[in-house]
C-alpha cells in the first residue's frame with residue numbers, strides 16, 4: 182500500500198508503453214476500485230469493457246488515435262472503454278452528473294492501476310465510431326472515455342506536475 186500522496190504524484194499520463202502484457206487480475210482490481218466510486222444518488226451509471234491484448238488490440242489502438250492524435254497508443258497492450266449507462270434503479274442518463282460520476286470512477290481505476298505498478302492514460306480524443314466497433318460496444322452504448330493501460334517503457338521518467346499553484350486555486354471564504 183503506497184502513501185496516498187505518493188500514489189497521486191506517481192499517477193501520470195503514460196504515452197510510452199512497453200510491450201509487456203498486462204495481467205488480467207490487475208485490470209479486474211482496477212475495475213473493482215472504479216466500481217466502489219461514489220456517484221450521485223448511488224446511481225453507478227458505468228460499465229467497463231476491456232480489450233487486453235488479443236485480436237482486438239490493434240483496432241482498439243487505432244481507434245484511440247482520433248483526428249491524428251495519440252500515435253503513442255499504437256504499442257499499448259490494453260484499452261478500457263468507460264461506458265455511460267442508465268442508473269442502477271433505471272434512472273435515465275443524468276445530463277448534469279453523468280460524466281462527473283464516470284470521471285470519479287475513471288480516476289479510481291487509474292489510481293488502482295498506479296498502485297499495482299501499471300501506467301495509464303485517459304483518452305478523450307478517440308474516434309468514436311471506430312472505438313465502439315473495436316471494443317465491441319452496441320450502437321446504444323455511450324462511450325465516454327478510453328483508458329490506455331500497460332507498463333511504462335523503460336526510461337519513462339516521473340514528471341513534475343504542471344499545475345496551477347495552491348495559491349491560485351484555494352481561497353478560504355470569510
Ligand SMILES: Cc1cc2nc3c(=O)[nH]c(=O)nc-3n(C[C@H](O)[C@H](O)[C@H](O)COP(=O)(O)O)c2cc1C
Pocket residue numbers: 192193194195196250251302303304305306307326342
Ligand atoms: C478526460 C481526459 C481526456 C484526456 N485525453 C487525452 C488524450 O486524448 N490524449 C492524451 O495524450 N492525453 C489525454 N489526457 C491526459 C491529460 O493530457 C493529462 O491528464 C494532463 O495533461 C495532466 O497530466 P498527467 O495526467 O500526466 O498528470 C486526458 C485526460 C483527461 C482527464
